[in-house]
Amino acid sequence: MIEHEMLFLGLLMExxxxxxxxxxxxxxxxxxxxxxxxxxxxxxxxxxxxxxxIHKDVGREGKWPEKFIxxxxxxxxxxxxxxxxxxxxxxxxPYFNLDLSLYFLQYVDKKIAxxxxxxxxxxxxxxxxDLEALKAKVKSSRKHLLIILSHDQDLVEAEIxxxxxxxxxxx
Numbered sequence: 001m002i003e004h005e006m007l008f009l010g011l012l013m014e015x016x017x018x019x020x021x022x023x024x025x026x027x028x029x030x031x032x033x034x035x036x037x038x039x040x041x042x043x044x045x046x047x048x049x050x051x052x053x054i055h056k057d058v059g060r061e062g063k064w065p066e067k068f069i070x071x072x073x074x075x076x077x078x079x080x081x082x083x084x085x086x087x088x089x090x091x092x093x094p095y096f097n098l099d100l101s102l103y104f105l106q107y108v109d110k111k112i113a114x115x116x117x118x119x120x121x122x123x124x125x126x127x128x129x130d131l132e133a134l135k136a137k138v139k140s141s142r143k144h145l146l147i148i149l150s151h152d153q154d155l156v157e158a159e160i161x162x163x164x165x166x167x168x169x170x171x
Contacts, residue, residue, distance in 0.1 A: 049070075
């Protein structure tokens with residue numbers, strides 16, 4: 001829930017937003033950069049409202065149905081500042097699906113493993129190309145997004161190198 005709180009509170013730091021706008025920002029703007037998927041936005045928003053981190057107002061424009069407009073409270077700003085500064089120090093062991101396969105590597109035919117790992121490298125190189133293309137589209141004024149993409153590129157490069165070593169180990 002901490003990532004969700006930081007996500008929602010961070011979006012509301014820019015100003016009040018209605019639910020659809022929050023959902024759109026997550027899906028269209030944030031997902032390509034942070035890969036965070038949210039099944040429902042309303043449950044976490046309700047929980048944060050109960051905790052006093054956000055405030056919900058009801059708005060209506062003309063004959064349109066009511067909209068809930070969410071805004072961050074002073075308590076929410078304080079919590080957001082705490083979450084974002086603590087996240088710089090948060091280090092968790094990364095988990096890759098490949099790790100479990102490697103644990104049982106002794107039971108896999110080496111030719112099959114070799115072929116699948118070559119396929120993994122092709123896929124990783126495709127991700128690298130996609131990151132490069134996305135980086136080329138990002139405006140230089142949005143440096144924080146360029147930093148995220150550079151970090152992701154570094155991780156993909158490390159994974160390509162690691163997978164290449166694994167292929168060489170199996171040969």
